[in-house]
């Protein structure tokens with residue numbers, strides 16, 4: 001399968017929303033048109049964005065908030081279910097590591113620890129503390 005990787009930040013809102021829907025991070029019942037029209041705002045404002053494409057279809061994404069040297073945080077690492085277990089997620093995260101090779105990396109999740117462990121993450125705690133914001137689900 002020929003997967004292309006792009007570092008553009010301006011990911012198409014509708015496709016990004018569908019990717020989030022497919023992994024359970026968005027819900028049709030609670031998503032307004034205004035939210036869909038601004039779906040990529042977190043990506044536009046991230047330090048680094050990587051996306052995976054198959055024949056012009058968005059199949060994966062990941063984004064990084066980073067000081068570009070010491071500390072970086074991964075967000076929104078997702079692959080369409082029908083494209084999972086094909087090394088796409090790993091390739092995207094490794095591309096993020098390459099961008100800031102000396103950085104410490106954090107990820108906040110209680111899911112898919114197996115995936116992150118293959119990428120060298122270790123879990124000292126079950127999760128991070130979080131203060132929910134207006135759009136938290």
Ligand SMILES: CC(C)(COP(=O)(O)OP(=O)(O)OC[C@H]1O[C@@H](n2cnc3c(N)ncnc32)[C@H](O)[C@@H]1OP(=O)(O)O)[C@@H](O)C(=O)NCCC(=O)NCCS
Nearest residue numbers: 023077078079084085086087088089090109111112114115
């Ligand atoms: C987590 C996710 C991004 C992984 O992407 P992916 O492209 O399927 O993962 P890869 O194919 O790169 O997997 C790399 C390795 O991680 C581990 N891994 C990934 N998914 C796994 C699963 N479902 N079960 C067990 N191990 C898994 C395996 O060791 C795998 O290597 P292998 O396939 O050679 O055994 C994808 O499953 C996803 O989008 N899940 C829903 C969203 C999510 O939970 N994101 C992570 C939390 S933020």
